[in-house]
Amino acid sequence: MDGYTEIKLLLSHPMENGRNRDPVTGVLIPAHFIREWVIELNGKVIMAAELGGSMSTNPFFTVRLKNSLTGNRLTVRWIDNLGFSDSAEHFID
Amino acid sequence: MPRRRFLQFLFRAMAAAVTGVLCSKKVLAGWTAEHFAEGDFTTRFRQLFGDRAIADTDAIVLLLPEIAENGAVVPITISSELPDIQRLYIWVEKNPTPLAAKLEWDASLAVYLTARIKMAESCHVVVVAQQGERLLRAQRWVKVMQGGCGTG
Numbered sequence: 001m002d003g004y005t006e007i008k009l010l011l012s013h014p015m016e017n018g019r020n021r022d023p024v025t026g027v028l029i030p031a032h033f034i035r036e037w038v039i040e041l042n043g044k045v046i047m048a049a050e051l052g053g054s055m056s057t058n059p060f061f062t063v064r065l066k067n068s069l070t071g072n073r074l075t076v077r078w079i080d081n082l083g084f085s086d087s088a089e090h091f092i093d
Numbered sequence: 094m095p096r097r098r099f100l101q102f103l104f105r106a107m108a109a110a111v112t113g114v115l116c117s118k119k120v121l122a123g124w125t126a127e128h129f130a131e132g133d134f135t136t137r138f139r140q141l142f143g144d145r146a147i148a149d150t151d152a153i154v155l156l157l158p159e160i161a162e163n164g165a166v167v168p169i170t171i172s173s174e175l176p177d178i179q180r181l182y183i184w185v186e187k188n189p190t191p192l193a194a195k196l197e198w199d200a201s202l203a204v205y206l207t208a209r210i211k212m213a214e215s216c217h218v219v220v221v222a223q224q225g226e227r228l229l230r231a232q233r234w235v236k237v238m239q240g241g242c243g244t245g
Contacts (some may be wrong), residue, residue, distance in 0.1 A: 004203055017211070019243040036121040036128075040143060047198040048122035052129040054185055054193035056166045056209035079121055 005065040008029060011037070011078055013045040017053025033081055034059065041065070049055060067093075109143040122197070131145040134191040136186065141182070141192070144222070153204075153222050164240035171220055173204040174236055180223035181206065187216035214240045 011034060018031030031053060040049040047063065069092050079086040128141055156170035171181060181204075183193040193210050211220070212235060219232040 007214050017190065035124040038121045041201060043201075046201050047196065049194055049196040050122050050124050050129070051194050052190050053191055054188045054190055054211050056211050060206070060207075060209055062207040063198075064205040066201060077121055 003068055005040070005068050007065065007074065008064050009061045009076055011051070011060075011076075011086075012058055013054055013078075013080065015053065015057045015059065019048050019053075021041075031081060034078045037078040038076070039063065040077070041069070042073050043075070104144075107187040109206045112187060116127070118120055125195075128195065129190055129192050131189045133190070134186045137191050138184065138219075142228060147221065147228040147230045148230060150229040153220060153229060155220055155231045155233045156219070157218055157233045157235050159238045160238060161212060161214050162212070162238050164237040166209050167208055167212050167218075167235060168207065169218065170207045171205070173222070174193075175204060175222070175224060175229075178224050182223075183208070183210065184219040184221070185210060185212055187214045189213065211235045214231065 001089040013034050013041065014032055015034065016029050016032040018028070020029050021027060022029055033055065034051050037049045037059075038045050038049060051059070063079045072092050074090045074092060075087060076089075117232075128137070130137070144229070153171065153173045153174050156168075156172075158167065161167045171183075177200075179197060179199075180198045183195075184191050185193050188211065194205065194208065204222075212218075215231045215234070215236045218233055219230060222229045222231075
């Protein structure tokens, strides 16, 4: 398929599901995972995702924009179950 | 203003301010707790889709390893040439929280996604796609060599 733009995203996050124990202390590690994740193209949401604790640590995603859109602005945002959030912006070249 | 009334007023104003802060939690996609709750696959699946008919399809292509060495990181690729797919659900049948992800997108994106999921043990990975009002399903069996801790 030609003419698409591939977007690769690596979100650094422990993605703890709340069922793992600390290997040293044996204490249950509290759930801590990204719950909401969106991609915006020029400020408009083009993808919105809800995630659970079954996604791997440091989620790595690939999606494809149908067209090559030079100069357009991509924004990625996430929020986790503890209210932490992050975002990143990129202009397609 | 009598002192007591003033204190009451002050207290209410503070309570309102605190509530405002607590409730102003940002929302991006929204998150439906009951869909992602623990429970067995059949129950959760039925809770989400009810009695709606779901058609099995080959038009949604699922790429997963036949044997996954490490259940903590299982790569999955979903792709399809079908038009008007607005939503995808990724389920891992034997995980304590069977729904891994729910994704929604508009027509500017192709139906193509790679991700990495956790698998507690060998089971089916089930992907349900919503095309208009129709629900389509593709699934694949994955043998997991090492699951358990750090997964599911």
